[in-house]
Amino acid sequence: MDLxxxxxxxxxxxxxxxxxxxxxxxxxxxxxxxxxxDPSGPYLLLTRDDFHHLTRTIKNL
Incomplete structure (x- = not known):
């Protein structure tokens, strides 16, 4: 995917x-x-559901 x-x-x-x-x-x-x-470096590409799960998990640490 071109970002x-x-x-x-x-x-x-x-x-x-x-x-x-x-x-x-x-x-x-x-x-x-x-x-x-590092804007030209690696990136994570997540579904919206996975991103929301990740942010909820981080907030609850």
Missing amino acids: TSLKWRKASSSTGNGGACVEVARPPGHIAVRDSK
């Missing part, structure tokens, strides 16, 4: 922290996640 034309977003609270953030984009039917410090 070059997607609009990547990161949290508005991620300012001046050295770039230690993740970015997300929304290709059709999926959520893509990448390291903001």
